[in-house]
Amino acid sequence: MGLAGLVIAFIVLALAGFSKGITGMGIPFVATPVLTLLYGLPTAIAITMPVTVLTDIIMLIHSSKSWRVIKRGIILMLSGGLGIVSGTFILININPNILSGILGTILLLFVCSSYLSILPKFAKSPPKWVDGIFGVFCGNLQGAAGASGPIVSMYLFQMNISRKDFLFLINCFFVVLDVTQLSTITTLGFYEGNKLFPYSLLAIFPSLIGLWVAFKLNKKITDNIFKHSILILITINGVLLLFKFVFSFYE
Template identity: 30%
Template sequence: MSPETLLLVFLAFGLGGVLKGATGAGAPFLAVPIMSILVDVPFAVAVFLLPNLASNGWQVFRYRRDFPGRGFALSFALAAMAGAGFGTVMLARLDSAILTKTLAIVVLGYVFFRLRNPRWHLAQATARKIVIPIGALGGIFQGAVGLSAPISVSFMNAVGFDRRQFIAVMSLYFLAMAVVQLPTQLALGILTPERVLYGLIAILPLVLGMPIGDLLGRRISRQAFDRVIMAILVLLAVRLLF
């Protein structure tokens, strides 16, 4: 990896850390698509794994008193673990170009849904009925292309939890998938020693960005962050497609 590419990747992790600290789900939005553009999808998914474990483990601990209902959060996380294992197998067997196009289409679909349904909310009773299939589907995409947010975040936004509850549930969700991805990627040869090294180094900019995001998240409206995320996602998805 060239110095210019390395700098861009670390910048993406730093900005991703800001979004992660603010919303609980920002880091993959930037880091994974940018690494996919600069290198490829398997590299992006593997390098992001260790920073994903570190950042979400910390947020699960920090927001441990904010879970809206442990049954809901655990169901969501356990379903994600099952999906992530299946998705990681897909990552090892599918062509990188197919995964890249899939990532772009999923991101654009997520943006379209958010723009068309900015105020739509899901009833709590309905959310509890579909939490397992939604969690599993998000886990499949996390394992295969490193980005479950188009499914998991849109679902959680629709449920309408407050910021701290949202961060608690999403952090447990992402942590659960990373726990499954780690041994699976090692067994399939996706997580190589070189990628482990990059992942360990990438923890630093991600962790440094999170306190900044946490501070901003308590002072700037969620709507403002959503608009920034939507704009970035559209630009990255178009770049992935073309």
């Protein structure tokens, strides 16, 4: 890894930590697409997974505890944990570029639909079987492309829950998925030989700096800014995924 790549990675991870503190989504959402362009998807996921789990736990501890909403997301979380195992095997065995293109398109369509206010809101919590299917889908996406954040955000957005409940529920979901994914990629030998593990430890420092800055500014962020910040991040993520898809044809 060259010096220029490390500098870019440091800046991106700091921004990802900041995003995590503001929106609840950060490391896989912001850093993984950029690091994928630099080093490839398996390497990017291996580098970011330890700090992803750490920031998930910190966010969960820091956020307001809305235990009453857990029942709305328990099936989503458990099925997501199951889906992530099969998704990680997809990461190893299948070229993820086509998946990136499809996902990027879905994200940009969601953003356009949201700004045009044509997406319906759930009048009540979706049926448990919908949560189960969607959880497996998100788990597969997380395992295969490190990209479940935008999709589960879209799902929770349509539930029309409060900002506090959104942050708590999405971080509960991420803790389950990311701990499962870290265990899976470790079992599959991603860190054998310790070539990537030192870089994954270095990734912790810029991410925590960004997270600390976000915590200092969080009370100044209004609900409207919060919503638009998430939509902007989804847009950036969608564009990066589409860029990765198009760029793959020239490799």
